[in-house]
Amino acid sequence: MNVSQAVAKRMSIRAFLDVPIPKSTIEDILTKAVRAPSGGNVQPWQVHVVTGAPLQAFVADIAIKFRAGKLEPAKFESYPKNLWSPHREYRFENGEALYETLGLKREDKLGRIEQFANNFRFFGAPIAMFFTFDKRFEEAAWSDVGMFMQTIMLLATEAGLATCAQRCWLRFRNSIAEFLGLDENSSVLCGLAMGYADENAPINQLKTERAKLENFTNFIGFE
């Protein structure tokens, strides 16, 4: 599989098979992924890989908190409240298309909450990753960690695995910090589910759209 094929094949998977992944597979992916670039090569990332009984215990604890409505306040909005065009349409179409795969209507609030709750089970994935960075790097680390994450997702694709990046975990960032035993300088940036895709799951049938080249590109100085 070449890079173009991996980029084209990667998609967010939200239903996984209950098949364990050997540690050596994860080690291989991460060893390769650390070639990702970072400003000044400071490599500001830390990745915490969780599986098995500790993952089950953590997810069970989060489920109790979720049902009790004990989500932590968002530090920032994932999307601005009054999202503008064309991003509003991109987001709306994506959300509706996702719920459509599950047959969830707009008014089925409970069904939609249930789908959101699925995030906090890592969609049944056997591997959970949390990406953290040292706060002293400030916002400079965000792009670096993002590139590291995408490199991991592409290498996972090459290895026949599937992934879903999950920013929703920021709503439990203190629970994560406690679970991982993070020091006061560490900040949670994102979660990631990894495993074998359940190819038959309706939610995994969604291939998302993208804007056309002319809608996001500004060429200057070309013939």
Ligand SMILES: Cc1cc2nc3c(=O)[nH]c(=O)nc-3n(C[C@H](O)[C@H](O)[C@H](O)COP(=O)(O)O)c2cc1C
């Ligand atoms: C930083 C980041 C955070 C994301 N957080 C979530 C999330 O919390 N839950 C979720 O289901 N998908 C999440 N996604 C997946 C996006 O919804 C998905 O990438 C987007 O709709 C494009 O679809 P594709 O990944 O299938 O190409 C996230 C993606 C990124 C890059």
